[in-house]
Structures are given as structure tokens and as C-alpha cells.
Amino acid sequence: MSNVVIIGAGQTGRGYLNRFFQSESITFLDKDEELIHSLQTEPCYHVSFGPGERKPLALENYNAYLIDSEDGIQAMADADLIMVSVGKKNLKDVAVSLKKGLEARTKDDIDILTAENGVNVKQDLMELCEDQRVHLAEAIVFCTTIGEKWSLDILSQNLDYLPYDVVALGHTLPYENMVAEEKLDVLMQRKIYTYNCISAVVSYLGYYKKYEVYSDAANDAEIVSCIEGILKTLNHCICEEYHISAKEQKEFSDMAVDKFQNRNIVDSIERNARDVDRKLGATERIMAPLAIVRKHDQSSPELLLTAASALYYGKMTKTLLKTEAEYIADLPEEWQKEIVEDLEALGQKKDIADILK
Ligand SMILES: NC(=O)c1ccc[n+]([C@@H]2O[C@H](COP(=O)([O-])OP(=O)(O)OC[C@H]3O[C@@H](n4cnc5c(N)ncnc54)[C@H](O)[C@@H]3O)[C@@H](O)[C@H]2O)c1
Ligand SMILES: O=P(O)(O)OC[C@@H](O)[C@@H](O)[C@H](O)[C@H](O)CO
Numbered sequence: 001m002s003n004v005v006i007i008g009a010g011q012t013g014r015g016y017l018n019r020f021f022q023s024e025s026i027t028f029l030d031k032d033e034e035l036i037h038s039l040q041t042e043p044c045y046h047v048s049f050g051p052g053e054r055k056p057l058a059l060e061n062y063n064a065y066l067i068d069s070e071d072g073i074q075a076m077a078d079a080d081l082i083m084v085s086v087g088k089k090n091l092k093d094v095a096v097s098l099k100k101g102l103e104a105r106t107k108d109d110i111d112i113l114t115a116e117n118g119v120n121v122k123q124d125l126m127e128l129c130e131d132q133r134v135h136l137a138e139a140i141v142f143c144t145t146i147g148e149k150w151s152l153d154i155l156s157q158n159l160d161y162l163p164y165d166v167v168a169l170g171h172t173l174p175y176e177n178m179v180a181e182e183k184l185d186v187l188m189q190r191k192i193y194t195y196n197c198i199s200a201v202v203s204y205l206g207y208y209k210k211y212e213v214y215s216d217a218a219n220d221a222e223i224v225s226c227i228e229g230i231l232k233t234l235n236h237c238i239c240e241e242y243h244i245s246a247k248e249q250k251e252f253s254d255m256a257v258d259k260f261q262n263r264n265i266v267d268s269i270e271r272n273a274r275d276v277d278r279k280l281g282a283t284e285r286i287m288a289p290l291a292i293v294r295k296h297d298q299s300s301p302e303l304l305l306t307a308a309s310a311l312y313y314g315k316m317t318k319t320l321l322k323t324e325a326e327y328i329a330d331l332p333e334e335w336q337k338e339i340v341e342d343l344e345a346l347g348q349k350k351d352i353a354d355i356l357k
Contacts, residue, residue: 001025005079007094008086009035009064015047015145015154017083017115018059020162020175027075029067031093038152039064045152047145050264053158067097076101081173084125085115085141089278091124102131111173113164115139117196119189119283122168137169139178140188142195144259146267157265163187186242193238193292194249195256196285201227201302202260203272204309207316208346214267218260222352227257229302234289237296276314277321282330286310290331301356304335308342 004021006013009028018026030036039062048056065072076082076098086094091114098112110133114121121138128134143159166172166180173180181187205226206217217223235249259265279285286307293300311327314320320327324343328336345355 002080003027003075003078005029005075005082007067007082007084007097008090009039010085011145011147011154012085012115012141012143013083014039014045014059014152015147015156016141016143017085017162018062019047019057019160020178021081022059026062027079028062028064029072029075029097030064031067033066036064036066042152045154047154047156049156049158050262053264067094068100072097073100073104077104078107079110080107081111081113083113083115083139087275088116088118088121088124089275091116091121095125095128098125098128102128102134105133107133109133109135111135111137111169113137113139113169115141115162117141117192118278119192119288120185135169135171137165138184138188139164140181140184140191142191144265144267146265146271155266157259157262189288190238190242190244190249190252192283192285193289194234194253196279197230197234197289197303197306198227198253198256198260199272200279200285200310201230201306203269204276204306204313205352206269207273207313208309209352211269214269214272215261215263215265217269218257219263226302226305226352226356230289230300230306231257233293233298233300234303237289237292237298240296241292273313276310276317276319280307280310280314280327287327287330290335294332294335299335301338304338305342305352305355308339308346311339311343312346 002024004024005027006017007029009030028039044058044060046056046058084094112134122136125136129136140163142161144157146155160177163179163181165184167182202218202223205223211217231253235253239246239249290303311324328339342355
């Protein structure tokens with residue numbers, strides 16, 4: 001039995017990652033005191049799937065500690081594998097905690113895998129590799145998991161598939177459904193620029209149209225039409241960029257759309273729209289697809305409208321960390337102009353179809 005530590009006992013950590021290690025000894029580490037207290041006092045929680053999709057999983061036999069507590073540091077010191085799923089912006093803090101675990105460690109090699117959305121996220125943990133025992137790699141989470149503040153239980157998409165970067169890790173892992181991927185960087189980029197790009201369209205246009213339930217927005221005729229418009233251009237450019245067949249990319253984007261439209265996955269606009277400042281970053285789901293489209297001499301009015309709607313969301317929720325102009329400064333001038341006009345039209349509450357005319 002290996003010692004598996006999961007840092008981040010949130011939706012992905014406790015609703016998804018633990019599934020791969022049910023025969024192992026699992027320890028959750030988190031910085032949220034209330035969450036750790038619940039995990040310490042409740043002996044079991046459930047992960048359920050849509051009606052009729054799959055029997056709920058009952059998860060038990062786990063330990064849970066605050067990450068920087070004595071027990072938390074000892075758990076990191078004793079671990080064989082550490083999975084990290086805390087959100088990209090928290091990785092630098094986790095690096096500080098992990099260093100304490102490594103300092104207390106007397107065992108040999110340790111595998112550390114990130115399970116985060118983002119391109120090259122392991123960069124923030126790279127300093128840990130100064131310790132020769134550390135093997136650091138990324139894994140990709142395709143599965144949606146949804147939790148609520150007041151319960152440990154999780155609602156999940158029915159998907160057990162966790163690809164990881166076998167080249168960076170340097171060896172394969174023995175856990176069922178963890179898949180050794182040789183070109184993880186390409187798969188991660190395609191995932192963020194397809195799945196999460198579509199997710200941004202649904203979230204930010206969905207927010208504009210006052211939806212709260214994510215699948216309701218994903219089935220809205222105007223939003224569906226925007227997704228189709230974007231994919232018509234973007235899929236072609238992604239195929240050229242990453243040398244992927246049109247069939248493979250179409251199947252990939254179809255899976256994303258099907259999942260987002262599935263009403264059994266009761267997800268929220270709020271969860272998907274969170275952290276808009278990160279999502280407007282250069283390597284993220286809106287700006288990077290725009291850069292790929294530009295590189296291949298195409299344009300996408302619907303993707304420019306998505307950028308405007310993300311800025312609109314940021315303005316309305318007061319979560320932008322820069323001026324609007326700064327977020328779009330790297331785009332060609334005519335695209336910047338179009339986004340500014342779209343943003344004005346959103347402010348005037350115009351219909352999406354009218355804005356795109
Ligand atoms: N939930 C999903 O459906 C989903 C799907 C794909 C990818 N992801 C990715 O998985 C990652 C985690 O997302 P999530 O939905 O589970 O988020 P979440 O907010 O539910 O959980 C994150 C957990 O990390 C903890 N945390 C934050 N900083 C910490 C620190 N310094 N030390 C210890 N714990 C810390 C938080 O307290 C929280 O419990 C993100 O990168 C997200 O993009 C999530
Ligand atoms: O987790 P984020 O905040 O990076 O993005 C929100 C959603 O796009 C994301 O969680 C997807 O649902 C997930 O990546 C599965 O495709």
C-alpha cells in the first residue's frame with residue numbers, strides 16, 4: 001500500500017483524485033480549517049453521478065490535516081505520491097509547504113503531480129526539483145466535480161481518466177485509469193483552448209444572459225450559435241497548430257459540448273466564471289485561442305465577444321485586477337476596437353445576435 005497525499009481537499013481533490021487510490025492510504029491536506037475539521041470528524045462521504053449513470057461511491061479510510069501542521073508536514077515527509085489540486089494561483093504557497101515536508105523527509109524518491117487547469121503550471125513548483133528525490137509532472141483533469149460549502153459530498157461527471165506527463169515524471173504509475181501521456185503539453189493546450197474556451201463562452205455569455213445553472217446557458221440557442229461559430233474557425237486552426245486530424249479535434253470538441261449541455265451535471269455559472277483575471281491571461285482559454293486564430297489568418301467575432309463578456313463579468317463583479325485595455329493590449333488594434341465596441345453594447349444590454357450583426 002502506498003502513502004498518497006492529496007493537497008487540496010476541494011472539489012477535484014476529494015471528489016475526483018481520491019478515486020484513483022481507493023486501495024491506498026490517503027491523506028488530505030488543506031489550509032481550510034473548517035474543511036479539515038469536517039474530514040476529521042465525518043468518517044465517510046459520497047461522490048454521486050447523474051441519475052442512472054453510476055452507483056455513488058462511498059469514500060472512507062482517509063486522514064486529513066492542516067497542511068502546515070506537524071501531522072501535515074509528516075504526511076508529506078512519508079508520502080510516496082503527492083497530488084496537488086489547489087488552483088494555479090495557490091501553487092507558490094504550496095511550494096513553501098512542500099519544502100517543509102521535503103526537509104523532514106528521510107525516505108527516497110517522491111512523485112509530485114499537479115492536477116490543475118493551466119499551461120505549464122508545474123513551473124511554480126520547479127524549485128522543488130533542486131531536491132534530486134523529487135519527480136515533478138502535470139496531470140490533466142477532464143472530469144467536472146461540483147461541491148457545496150455545507151457538505152463533503154460531491155456531484156461528479158462520470159469519467160475516470162487522468163492523463164499524466166510520463167516524460168517529465170520519468171516512469172509510469174501503477175494506478176488504474178491514470179494514463180501515461182507522452183505529449184501532455186499538447187493535450188493540455190488543446191484541453192484549455194477547446195474545453196475551457198467553450199466553458200468561457202458558456203460562463204461569460206451565460207452570466208450576461210443572467211443564467212445561474214451552467215447547463216441552461218450551454219443549451220441557450222444564442223450561446224450554442226456562438227459556440228458553433230467559434231468551433232468552426234478554432235477547430236481548424238487547432239488542427240493546423242498541433243497537427244491533429246479534423247476528425248480527432250471534432251470529436252474532442254463534441255465531447256466538451258456534450259458534457260457542458262448535460263443537465264445531469266448540475267454545475268453553476270459562478271464556479272465556471274471564477275478567477276476571471278486568470279482566465280484572461282495570455283496562455284489561457286480566451287487570449288491563447290485568439291492568438292492561434294490570428295496566427296492562422298482567421299478571425300472570430302464570437303470569440304472577441306467572449307473576451308468582451310469576460311471583461312463585462314469582471315467589471316460587474318469588480319474582480320478585474322487591471323484596466324480593461326491592459327487585458328487586450330496584445331491583440332491587433334482592430335480586434336481591440338471590436339472588443340471595446342462589444343463591451344459597450346453589452347453595457348447597453350443589447351441582444352447577442354444584434355451585437356454580432
Ligand atoms: N472542479 C472541477 O470540475 C475542475 C475540473 C477540471 C480542473 N479543475 C482544476 O482543479 C483545480 C482545483 O479546483 P477545485 O474545483 O477542486 O477547487 P476548490 O476550490 O474546490 O478546491 C481547492 C482547495 O485547495 C485548497 N487550497 C488552496 N490553497 C491551498 C494551500 N496553499 N494549501 C493547501 N490547500 C490549499 C482550498 O482550501 C480548497 O479546499 C483548479 O486548478 C481547477 O482549475 C477543476
Ligand atoms: O477550473 P477553472 O476555474 O480553471 O475553469 C472552470 C471550468 O472551465 C473548468 O473547471 C472545467 O469545467 C473543467 O476544466 C472541465 O473541463
